[in-house]
Amino acid sequence: MEPRISIVTLGTADLGAACTFWEAMGLERKAKSTPSMAFFQLNGLVLGLYPFDKLAKDCHLPGGQPAGATTIAYNARSEADADAILAQAVAAGATLHVPAHKAFWGGYSGYFLDPDGHPWEVAYNPFFPLNDDGTVTLPD
């Protein structure tokens, strides 16, 4: 196994509404020839959106909306940038779930819930500097 994730797929109750949200966040829908699933290009990997029932059928698991076992983090370039991303998400239809605050680990963090309840952390982490292209390379 190479150290790789190719797609993070989020279940959705309303594919069209979820696409509207992520397009309002600035992501670009690609591979539109697949009408029942949405793909957005990220930093060398893909954000997928797929109806809850189809996702559950595909992976043979109950599905539904059991948020809390998996989170996705978006690391911003500064505390002000994190604030702006959270505000953008709320303007696009997300719920501000944990307001941004100084985190116990020394950074700055908040969470929004996307329209299907998936928790997205938006953080500024001074210990994990971002590369120019927005990717992360961990320290040893």
Place this chain on the structure above:
Amino acid sequence: MEPRISIVTLGTADLGAACTFWEAMGLERKAKSTPSMAFFQLNGLVLGLYPFDKLAKDCHLPGGQPAGATTIAYNARSEADADAILAQAVAAGATLHVPAHKAFWGGYSGYFLDPDGHPWEVAYNPFFPLNDDGTVTLPD
């Protein structure tokens, strides 16, 4: 918002056991100065492992083990490569949850559950070619 995910964090019931599994899968633990959370370098982003209770507290959600709302896909380089990855996962302690099969969408796919029940799809997708570095660039 730039098109970016920085960290995919999986809740875990046993951080040491989860680390043992992912190290057996060939991933390298980094940033070891953070003893209560594990970080593994992926393709420009990070796989995080964090205890279920701490993750739930951090994102103010119930937590636990509600798999099925989020999946992670690892796209392999061929059907044989996908078979080998699934076998490696089982040897490392995962459960083969959906055996690899020709998928309705034209590719080849199976799922394993990691030691905490998170569904990982291992697929060969001839429509989303992999770059040399293992990253994915979507067609339009």
